[in-house]
Amino acid sequence: MSDIVIKIRAEAAELKAGFDDAANVVRERSAQMAEAFGTFAGSAAERADAASGHLDKMAETAAFAAAGFAALGQTEISAPLVGVAAGAESAAAAVRVLGYGAEAASSLLGRAADAANDNAAAVHEMAAANEEAGASWGLWATGAVSKPCGC
Helix, strand or coil: CCHHHHHHHHHHHHHHHHHHHHHHHHHHHHHHHHHHHHHHHHHHHHHHHHHHHHHHHHHHHHHHHHHHHHHCCCHHHHHHHHHHHHHHHHHHHHHHHHHHHHHHHHHHHHHHHHHHHHHHHHHHHHHHHHHHHHHHHHHHHCCCCCCCCCC
């Protein structure tokens, strides 16, 4: 085998190894990121659910208290309690939306990790094709085979 064939094959193999390493790093980092964010999103969603439950109870308690004071004719006390109940309900809804957002972001990140893995697989395939092409061009350069284009 001539020196040029050996050199081209070595360069193609080195390029393939570099692509393979890069693809593996992409896979590893995307998996780590997806796992970390999935853990965060799950915890955030659980906490948001718990917090919204507490806010719902607070709203319900404030509404009952407002109704009780209104029944006793204490409107100066019941009116602010109605505001507290409404505010607690709004806060509970907002916290739930934050939890849903965390879950949605986790899902999107999972899809992004899948896409990164697909890209890494494509890089592996490209590297293998490049290595094969390098070997073919090396043989052609020495005249050992006809041109890769078949002409």
